[in-house]
Amino acid sequence: MTQTAIFKDSEADRSFRAKWFANRLVVYGVLIFWAIICLFPIYWTITTSFKMAPNVMKGNLIPWVDYDPAWLGWRSLGLSPDTIGNDSTVRDEFMKRFLNSTIVALSASTLAVILGSLAAYGLSRFSFRFGFMKNDDISFFFLSQLILPPVVLALPFLVLYKEMALLDTRIGLILLYTLTVLPIVIWIMRDQFAGIPTELEEAAMVDGLGVWGAFFTIILPIALPGMVAAFILSLVLTWNEYFFAALLTSTHANTLPVMVASQTGSQGISWWSMAALSTAAILPLIVIGVVLERFIIKGMAAGAVK
Amino acid sequence: MSTTDHLHVVTSDTITDSRRRMGRGLIWGSAAVLAGVALAQLGQTSGWWNLGFQTWRPTLYAYCLWATCLCWAQVIIRGEQGKRTLFVLPAALFVISLTVFPLLFGLVIAFSSWNLSSPTGRAFNGLDNLRQMWTDPFYWNAMGNMVWYTAAIIVEYAIAFGLALLLAGQIRARKFFRVAFLLPLMLSPVAVSWMIGKSMLEARFGPLARFARWVGWDNPSFFGSPEVAKITIMLMDAWTFIPFMMIMLLAGLQAIPKELTEASRVDGATGWKSFWEVTFPLMLPVSITAILIRIIFKLKLADIVINVTAGGPGGATDTVTSFIFREYRDRSNVGYGTMLAMVYLVIIVIVMTILMKLAARWAGPRT
Numbered sequence: 058m059t060q061t062a063i064f065k066d067s068e069a070d071r072s073f074r075a076k077w078f079a080n081r082l083v084v085y086g087v088l089i090f091w092a093i094i095c096l097f098p099i100y101w102t103i104t105t106s107f108k109m110a111p112n113v114m115k116g117n118l119i120p121w122v123d124y125d126p127a128w129l130g131w132r133s134l135g136l137s138p139d140t141i142g143n144d145s146t147v148r149d150e151f152m153k154r155f156l157n158s159t160i161v162a163l164s165a166s167t168l169a170v171i172l173g174s175l176a177a178y179g180l181s182r183f184s185f186r187f188g189f190m191k192n193d194d195i196s197f198f199f200l201s202q203l204i205l206p207p208v209v210l211a212l213p214f215l216v217l218y219k220e221m222a223l224l225d226t227r228i229g230l231i232l233l234y235t236l237t238v239l240p241i242v243i244w245i246m247r248d249q250f251a252g253i254p255t256e257l258e259e260a261a262m263v264d265g266l267g268v269w270g271a272f273f274t275i276i277l278p279i280a281l282p283g284m285v286a287a288f289i290l291s292l293v294l295t296w297n298e299y300f301f302a303a304l305l306t307s308t309h310a311n312t313l314p315v316m317v318a319s320q321t322g323s324q325g326i327s328w329w330s331m332a333a334l335s336t337a338a339i340l341p342l343i344v345i346g347v348v349l350e351r352f353i354i355k356g357m358a359a360g361a362v363k
Numbered sequence: 364m365s366t367t368d369h370l371h372v373v374t375s376d377t378i379t380d381s382r383r384r385m386g387r388g389l390i391w392g393s394a395a396v397l398a399g400v401a402l403a404q405l406g407q408t409s410g411w412w413n414l415g416f417q418t419w420r421p422t423l424y425a426y427c428l429w430a431t432c433l434c435w436a437q438v439i440i441r442g443e444q445g446k447r448t449l450f451v452l453p454a455a456l457f458v459i460s461l462t463v464f465p466l467l468f469g470l471v472i473a474f475s476s477w478n479l480s481s482p483t484g485r486a487f488n489g490l491d492n493l494r495q496m497w498t499d500p501f502y503w504n505a506m507g508n509m510v511w512y513t514a515a516i517i518v519e520y521a522i523a524f525g526l527a528l529l530l531a532g533q534i535r536a537r538k539f540f541r542v543a544f545l546l547p548l549m550l551s552p553v554a555v556s557w558m559i560g561k562s563m564l565e566a567r568f569g570p571l572a573r574f575a576r577w578v579g580w581d582n583p584s585f586f587g588s589p590e591v592a593k594i595t596i597m598l599m600d601a602w603t604f605i606p607f608m609m610i611m612l613l614a615g616l617q618a619i620p621k622e623l624t625e626a627s628r629v630d631g632a633t634g635w636k637s638f639w640e641v642t643f644p645l646m647l648p649v650s651i652t653a654i655l656i657r658i659i660f661k662l663k664l665a666d667i668v669i670n671v672t673a674g675g676p677g678g679a680t681d682t683v684t685s686f687i688f689r690e691y692r693d694r695s696n697v698g699y700g701t702m703l704a705m706v707y708l709v710i711i712v713i714v715m716t717i718l719m720k721l722a723a724r725w726a727g728p729r730t
Contacts, residue, residue: 088529092543094602099546101570102558116573172454179450182370187455195451202458203656204715206663208684208704210462212697213469222418236461239454255370268446297551299666300688314553318670328562335554346549350542357607358614 099343105332106130113328130329134337151316151337158296158313161227165234166291170284172235173242178272178280180243181250182258196247203240207300210236215304227310233301238291245290248359249283250276286356289349293342313338376442386439393425393432400425430456473705477698485698492702502703505674505681506710508593512664512682515597516657520650522601523608528638530609531616548606552666559599560671586672589679596680599667604660608653615649616642651722658718662711683707 105113107126117123128137135145179185180196187195214233215224223229253276261271277284299314306315317338320331346353401422406412434452437445476488496502530541550558563571564585575583586592619642627641665684668674674681674689683703690700 084529084532084534087525088534088540091526092540095543095547095606097570098555098558098563098602099550101563102554105562113568116568116570118570172457175450176454179447183447183450184369185448185451195455199454199458202462203659204711205462206684206704206707206711207665208687208700209469209708210465212687212691212701212704213465213472215691216472216697217465217468220419221423222420223423232461236458239458243454258370268443269449272450293549297553299551299553299669300663300684303669304688304691314551314666317551317557318553331557332562335557339550339554342549342551343546346546347542350538350545353545354541354610354614357610 099339102332102335102339105328106330106336108329108332110329130331130333133327133330134333136333136337151334154311154313154316155337157227157310161230161234161310161312162292162295164227165231165238165295166288168231168235169238169242169291170246170288173239173287174246174280174284177243177246178250178276181247182255196243199243200240202236203244207237211301211304214301218305225306225309229305230302230310230312233305234295234298237298237301238294241294242287242291245287245356245359246280246283249280253279282352282355283359285349286352286359289345289352290356292345293353296342376444378440378442383440386436389432389436389439390429393429397422397425397429426460430460469701469705472698473702475698478695479697480695488698492699493706495699496703496706501678501681501686502683504678505683505686506707508679508681509662509683511593512597512600513658513661515601516654516661519601519605519657520608520654523605523653524612524646524650526605526609527612527616528642530613544609545606547603550603552603553670555599555603556667556670559602560595560667564595586676586680589676592672592676592680596668596672599671600661600664603667604657607660608657611653611656612646612649615646615653618649619645647725651725655715655718655722659715 101118104118104120104126107120107128107130108117108124109127109129112124115124120126128139131137132140133147134151135141135143135148136151140148176199180192185192185195190198210233218224218229223232257275257279258268258271261275262268266274297314298312299318302310302312302315303318306312317331317334320334403414404416404419404422407414407416433456434449437448437452439445441448472485473492474487474489475485476491477485526544530537530544534540547555559571563569566572566582566584572583572585584591585595623641623645624637627637632640663684664682665688668680668682668685669688672680674685678686687700687703687707690696690703
């Protein structure tokens with residue numbers, strides 16, 4: 058193009074465009090860089106579970122290009138296509154832990170959401186007075202549980218559970234996990250209920266519903282997204298919990314993180330099977346994270362903005 | 364939080380005396396059952412009689428019965444008002460029975476010498492545990508490490524703020540980046556400690572070690588020297604928790620009214636200046652909340668340390684939690700461990716109270 062353009066950008070405009078492009082370049086550069094930081098460990102773990110020893114040693118990264126994927130890691134778990142039909146003690150062990158984790162995480166989250174929602178609703182709607190404690194004090198009492206470090210409870214619980222034969226049982230873990238996520242649920246739900254106008258219940262009560270009736274038929278459906286957010290956040294925290302599980306369970310109620318942790322020492326570095334195990338442990342949450350991302354963000358954002 | 368939007372319902376319940384008596388009877392009756400069972404069991408453990416109890420379960424059941432009766436009696440005695448109490452009471456009972464009792468019990472343990480593996484059982488030893496703690500270099504070393512770990516939050520905050528600003532800006536594929544940035548938070552610390560700590564940082568074959576060699580670090584060892592090991596743990600913890608702060612800050616950024624930033628632009632404030640003069644002050648309350656919560660989570664840091672370094676080298680990466688964990692795991696020293704945990708709790712409560720007071724003064728409305 059040798060013609061001179063009739064309408065051309067002035068010098069100032071062009072420098073602005075250059076600046077804009079540079080700006081975009083930096084922004085996307087940083088975004089992509091951080092995305093790589095976030096995703097690479099996950100990618101590494103998933104691909105390593107399909108590697109064989111030489112691939113690991115050579116540091117091959119890209120399947121089919123660098124190396125041929127093999128089922129080695131999954132075979133050791135008994136989850137590869139050729140072993141899935143056979144009996145496998147490792148797989149039974151894994152499924153047991155997986156089931157434990159699922160049951161414990163789901164029940165603890167459900168219990169926490171029920172107890173927490175009720176408490177948060179009560180605190181956002183009625184004035185209470187338990188002795189010297191008023192509403193704000195009660196809220197603070199619940200939220201202050203967040204500060205309590207797990208170690209403080211761990212050893213007394215260990216001894217108490219031993220006395221009550223709750224050691225190494227799922228129900229013991231469920232109770233403890235409910236306790237740890239309850240403050241978070243109350244925090245999120247209090248925010249949710251505060252955003253719902255009281256006129257709704259007033260109208261419902263004029264129509265003849267009781268307090269609980271109004272709560273279940275009018276308020277609960279409106280607050281449901283918040284409850285889902287709280288539930289998922291609790292699920293993530295309880296699924297990943299390691300400290301209490303390591304202390305309070307030994308053979309029957311072990312959860313998946315305990316199994317992952319116990320494998321790291323004993324088997325040396327059979328990386329492929331560890332990678333397969335880790336992948337299996339994180340996969341449910343990755344799926345939840347990708348599918349239900351907006352609920353998680355909603356839940357975590359709830360307390361931040363008043 | 365405001366008390367003005369409470370729901371005020373005036374109800375007139377007619378509660379007969381007999382109903383009230385029944386409610387009271389329910390509470391005291393179940394309490395008597397609880398006391399009776401507890402006494403029977405106490406008698407057995409003290410060796411007064413033998414009723415064949417294997418565990419303390421019966422007391423637990425009696426306690427549950429009492430708690431249920433207490434909730435039920437609220438409605439019987441106080442009618443409509445009791446139904447409202449029923450919203451909060453179950454959660455309150457649950458939390459009280461699961462924290463207050465163990466804490467009181469923990470206090471008893473803390474002042475006794477109790478090694479679970481020794482046959483002698485528990486014995487009060489007064490302030491011996493405190494004295495031992497005072498001269499325990501590893502405990503104070505772990506405490507010092509916690510200060511370093513907590514200080515790292517400032518850097519995490521800066522990174523999280525930067526990422527939140529980028530995500531709040533005008534970008535394409537926003538959802539992809541948001542999900543990608545969120546994922547580290549979903550992963551269990553145990554899996555992370557294997558994925559990153561044990562495999563990616565492995566000195567011979569780990570991709571990060573390879574990368575370090577390629578950059579020019581001849582003999583990469585991420586857990587060799589105390590300083591490097593500490594920084595590595597900090598980085599791994601930051602990796603999991605930066606998304607958490609980022610999302611809170613992002614929510615804060617999105618709640619800022621557009622008019623404010625536009626107005627500042629009209630007034631001639633450009634990028635950097637508009638950030639410091641407008642965005643940052645507006646974000647101060649959210650930032651403080653995010654940092655405080657992050658500190659609370661940071662003080663619980665243990666899983667990664669337990670699984671990657673087990674406190675090594677020489678206690679350089681130990682957190683208080685991981686130290687107490689090993690105190691129990693390796694030595695079954697319940698009494699001493701509980702004392703350490705109690706002292707930790709007291710320190711945390713003091714520090715958090717001071718921080719919250721400071722934060723309230725700092726972020727509060729200025730005249």
